[in-house]
Amino acid sequence: MTESKPTARRTAETDESRPGAARPGRPRSERAEKAILDATVDLLAEESGVDGVSMEAVAARAGVAKTTIYRRWPNKEALIVDALGALKGPLPELPGTGVRDDLLTLARYMSVERGLKASRCFWNVVGGAEKYPELYERYRQDVMLPRREVYLDVLRRGVERGEVRRDVDVNVAVAMLVGAFAYHKPPDPLPDGFGEQLVDTILRGISTD
Incomplete structure (x- = not known):
């Protein structure tokens, strides 16, 4: 009897763990990073400013897990600095x-x-x-x-x-x-x-x- 292969989880974390996997368009990890940075900028530009930026709020707006953010940035200060740097270009x-x-x-x-x-x-x-x-x-x-x-x-x-x-x-x-x-x-x-x-x-x- 042939053993069935497990279904791949459709998450940013799964794709990031398969560096050699073929992906259409932008790699999922890059899309997740862009979504996180964009969400940070959007929150920072709102009336509450820095106070309105939290890992929870960014994760919710970007549609990613908090763990995805924490793998790249240790805290919101580092995240904001990178987001502003990307915004300026x-x-x-x-x-x-x-x-x-x-x-x-x-x-x-x-x-x-x-x-x-x-x-x-x-x-x-x-x-x-x-x-x-x-x-x-x-x-x-x-x-x-x-x-x-x-x-x-x-x-x-x-x-x-x-x-x-x-x-x-x-x-x-x-x-x-x-x-x-x-x-x-x-x-x-x-x-x-x-x-x-x-x-x-x-x-x-x-x-x-």
């Missing part, structure tokens, strides 16, 4: 043809990236910095500072090429650039051509021309 490739071109590329991207959901998440984390200092510090270290280094590198290259004055404090210049976007808190719209005006205004003060 990588910065665009810079043309490298000059400090103005590079700064304009970054400024235009920041203008587009400033979507309502992304901005609400950012402000909810910043607004909760006093209550959740470890979360804010992790977000600053893992998301904000690496992106800030990209802006700093643009200005440092500008100094090396003689486009930016050597006496300029590049940290202050980056704070002016990024801070100008933060000044316009959503849902306030950015003025037309804001990125170009901002870059040209800053360059008038720091360039060698």
